[in-house]
Amino acid sequence: MKVLLLGSSGQLGFELTSILTNLGEVIAPQRFDTALPGNLLDLSTLQDTVQRIKPNLIVNAAAFTAVDLAEKNPSLARQVNTRAPKMLANEALTMNAWLVHFSTDYVFNGQGTRPWTETDPGDPLNVYGRTKLEGDQAILASGCKHLILRTSWVYGLHGHNFAKTILEKAQTQDSLKVVNDQFGAPTSAELLASLTTQALLPAMKNPKLGGLYHVAAQGEASWYTYAQFLLEQALHEGLTLRVKPEDLIPVSSAQWSAPAARPSNSRLNTTRFCETFGLTLPHWQEGVTQFVRAYAKLHKR
Numbered sequence: 001m002k003v004l005l006l007g008s009s010g011q012l013g014f015e016l017t018s019i020l021t022n023l024g025e026v027i028a029p030q031r032f033d034t035a036l037p038g039n040l041l042d043l044s045t046l047q048d049t050v051q052r053i054k055p056n057l058i059v060n061a062a063a064f065t066a067v068d069l070a071e072k073n074p075s076l077a078r079q080v081n082t083r084a085p086k087m088l089a090n091e092a093l094t095m096n097a098w099l100v101h102f103s104t105d106y107v108f109n110g111q112g113t114r115p116w117t118e119t120d121p122g123d124p125l126n127v128y129g130r131t132k133l134e135g136d137q138a139i140l141a142s143g144c145k146h147l148i149l150r151t152s153w154v155y156g157l158h159g160h161n162f163a164k165t166i167l168e169k170a171q172t173q174d175s176l177k178v179v180n181d182q183f184g185a186p187t188s189a190e191l192l193a194s195l196t197t198q199a200l201l202p203a204m205k206n207p208k209l210g211g212l213y214h215v216a217a218q219g220e221a222s223w224y225t226y227a228q229f230l231l232e233q234a235l236h237e238g239l240t241l242r243v244k245p246e247d248l249i250p251v252s253s254a255q256w257s258a259p260a261a262r263p264s265n266s267r268l269n270t271t272r273f274c275e276t277f278g279l280t281l282p283h284w285q286e287g288v289t290q291f292v293r294a295y296a297k298l299h300k301r
Contacts, residue, residue, distance in 0.1 A: 002027065005087075006038055007062030013104065015193035016061055022197060027053055036148045040084040041076075045104075046201030047068040047281050050091045057204075059196075063132070067106070068259040078244045082138060089142035098145045098204060100196060105152040105184060105216075107133040110263020117269045118150075118212050126260040141214065147203055148212040149196060153226075156189030157294055166227045167234055167295060170243040180224035180250035184266030185216040188245035188287040196289035199277045209276060214268040217284035221248075224250045235291055237296035 001024030007013040008028035020026045029038030029049055039046060040062050050058070063072060063081055070077035085101055085215040092099040106129035107122040122133040139146050163186070169176055196217055203209040221229070231245040253262060270281055 001025070001056045002016065002053060003052050003057045003059060004029075004050060005059045006040065007060065010061055011156040011161060012154060012189045013061035014158040014191060016059060016196065017155060017188045018036055019193045019197055023057065023200070027055070027083045028086075034250045040080045043071070043079075043083060043087050043151070045283055046084070047087055047091065048128065054095060055097055057098045057100070057200075060085060060088055060094055061102055062103045063102070065128070067126060067128045067262070070131070071260045072130070074127045075247040077127050077131045078134070081128070082134040083274075085135035086138035086142070087160065088279075089146065090137040092146070093142055093144035096145075098146045098200070098210075100148070100200060101135070101139055101147070102130065102192075103136050103148055103150040104132050105150065105266035105268055105276070106263060107136065107150070108263055108265070110182075110265045113267070115267035115269035116214065116259045118214055118272055125217055125263055128260065129263075136212065137265055145207050145210050146174070146207065147196075147199060147210055147213045149192070149199075150212070150268060151187050151192055151214075152184040152216045153186045154189055155291060156193065156290075157291065158189070162186075162223065162226070163230055163288065163291060166230050167239070167292070170231055170234065171239065172240055172242065173179045175249060176227070176243045177256070178227045178252045179253055179256050179262075180222045181252050182262055182264050182266065183220050183222050185220055185268065186220065186288055187215075187217045190289055191217065191282070195279065195281075198279060199273070202277060211301060213276070214270050216268045216270055216272050216281070217287055218270070218281050219283045219285065220267055221284060224253075229285060229288060230292060231293035234296065237293055239296050241301065
């Protein structure tokens with residue numbers, strides 16, 4: 001089987017690169033590759049790349065995820081998060097290929113405390129969320145064989161993310177403020193990549209299993225309690241911190257005052273995913289503990 005992977009340089013794409021080799025030959029074109037371009041900002045060239053490869057499976061791990069920057073560059077965000085997935089879906093339909101696409105909790109408005117289900121209507125608070133929802137809708141409307149996996153608060157050793165930022169700042173700064181009124185489930189890129197293949201294999205055998213699913217680690221945390229746990233584990237692993245867990249300063253979203261509004265409720269109901277594929281998802285603390293252990297081995301002084 002021939003697998004086309006887009007976004008291989010990102011934190012999720014990095015994890016997918018190796019695990020997808022279990023399914024077949026993985027081709028991962030890069031943005032500035034002249035021989036085989038993979039630039040989502042140049043759809044005609046990217047479309048030509050897809051048609052040249054003729055993959056059996058397209059995995060789109062690329063996205064415009066700079067939430068605040070998207071407010072200033074909505075056309076750029078829409079190109080990557082909406083138009084590119086729509087083109088990929090249409091090509092997948094034409095080639096009778098599968099499309100795997102990753103989405104976000106930001107498609108919801110963040111009200112209430114109930115975990116969001118796949119049937120809840122989208123109502124995004126910001127440009128990033130709107131463009132991601134439009135991408136989801138385009139794939140669903142295309143008629144191609146697909147898995148859309150909505151997740152939350154992704155982290156990993158590769159790339160930029162909240163977990164790495166907190167650990168780096170706690171080692172170099174004297175104080176650290178963290179938002180305490182937004183709730184979700186930290187989900188490791190490694191776990192998400194593994195779950196992708198575990199869902200994809202049965203889905204490719206039985207296309208009726210395709211569709212939209214919520215996938216995230218179990219449990220919940222605020223960014224503040226998540227940061228506290230990160231620092232507790234960092235101390236346990238012997239990292240030298242200038243900011244200790246008890247030194248973190250909790251602030252509200254209003255006090256933080258970011259350019260783009262964030263949902264306060266990013267909880268995702270993963271029941272449909274677990275029941276469909278017979279999987280049990282780990283608690284978020286398990287993945288974070290493993291992450292900090294690996295991070296400490298790389299950064300311990």
